[in-house]
Amino acid sequence: MKIGKVESYIHEKIEKEKLHFVLLDPDDVSPELASKLAKMSEELGVDAIMIGGSTGAEGEVLDNVVKAIKESSNLPTILFPGSHGGLSKYADALFFMSLLNSTNPFFITGAQALGAFRVKLYGLEPIPMAYLIVEPGETVGWVGDAKPIPRHKPKIAAAYALAGQYLGMRLVYLEAGSGAPSHVPNEMVKIVKSVLDVPLIVGGGIRSYEDAKEVAMAGADIIVTGTAIEKAGSLEEAEKRLRSIIKGVKEVKP
Ligand SMILES: CC(C)=CCC/C(C)=C/CC/C(C)=C/CC/C(C)=C/COP(=O)(O)OP(=O)(O)O
Numbered sequence: 001m002k003i004g005k006v007e008s009y010i011h012e013k014i015e016k017e018k019l020h021f022v023l024l025d026p027d028d029v030s031p032e033l034a035s036k037l038a039k040m041s042e043e044l045g046v047d048a049i050m051i052g053g054s055t056g057a058e059g060e061v062l063d064n065v066v067k068a069i070k071e072s073s074n075l076p077t078i079l080f081p082g083s084h085g086g087l088s089k090y091a092d093a094l095f096f097m098s099l100l101n102s103t104n105p106f107f108i109t110g111a112q113a114l115g116a117f118r119v120k121l122y123g124l125e126p127i128p129m130a131y132l133i134v135e136p137g138e139t140v141g142w143v144g145d146a147k148p149i150p151r152h153k154p155k156i157a158a159a160y161a162l163a164g165q166y167l168g169m170r171l172v173y174l175e176a177g178s179g180a181p182s183h184v185p186n187e188m189v190k191i192v193k194s195v196l197d198v199p200l201i202v203g204g205g206i207r208s209y210e211d212a213k214e215v216a217m218a219g220a221d222i223i224v225t226g227t228a229i230e231k232a233g234s235l236e237e238a239e240k241r242l243r244s245i246i247k248g249v250k251e252v253k254p
């Protein structure tokens with residue numbers, strides 16, 4: 001079995017440092033803004049750009065944002081699809097994710113089957129990933145028909161994460177939901193990390209130096225931020241926030 005370029009890049013990098021990925025939602029950012037944010041991200045030390053949204057980032061809108069990002073930066077572009085619609089031939093890779101704690105088979109295997117041929121046709125690099133929604137879950141929890149993992153039940157998260165690894169998934173993503181008032185609890189990150197051999201991604205509600213640093217210290221290998229950068233209001237503010245979040249991530253050594 002061959003591990004693709006983007007996944008190999010992730011594996012090599014996490015040996016040496018904690019990573020920071022920026023998520024851009026084509027529903028919320030224009031190609032022009034995406035292009036500027038991607039360029040800034042590369043200059044400041046972000047490790048990859050994720051592209052997706054839970055309320056229908058697809059078609060031309062998605063393609064144009066991916067193209068704009070590819071033109072302005074050399075960072076790997078990874079699709080973060082809300083369904084089989086969230087695929088673009090212009091991206092490098094995609095998180096081929098299964099929402100393991102969904103109550104709806106569409107988000108566990110259905111969207112994956114409907115998207116599989118197009119992934120092959122577009123030559124996208126699929127990276128199998130267990131996607132787990134933790135309370136509050138926000139929009140993605142509702143859209144994904146999730147049974148969100150209670151914040152004070154880290155063992156449930158660990159059980160799902162380990163099941164994902166044993167099912168062959170090569171990444172686990174703990175998601176509190178975009179814009180969540182608080183990120184996944186540190187204790188949960190720690191316990192999940194302690195049972196896993198595959199890299200752990202944490203996102204949702206991470207918006208400051210302190211947030212990023214504590215989640216990295218708790219054991220996340222990759223920290224994702226979307227809202228903090230996307231909705232900064234100005235490029236100056238986005239830069240300020242990005243600098244402090246990256247500082248928090250990179251101060252923690254693996
Ligand atoms: C692998 C393929 C083809 C599909 C996977 C489909 C699955 C399992 C989706 C999971 C459920 C879902 C709706 C995920 C959306 C992921 C996502 C992009 C969330 C965050 O987007 P943001 O823009 O930050 O937040 P909003 O939720 O506010 O849009």
Ligand SMILES: O=P(O)(O)OC[C@@H](O)CO
Nearest residue numbers: 178179203204205226227
């Ligand atoms: O927008 P934020 O809260 O940074 O969340 C990022 C990501 O985990 C959402 O899927």
Ligand SMILES: [Mg+2]
Nearest residue numbers: 025027053054
């Ligand atoms: Mg969104």
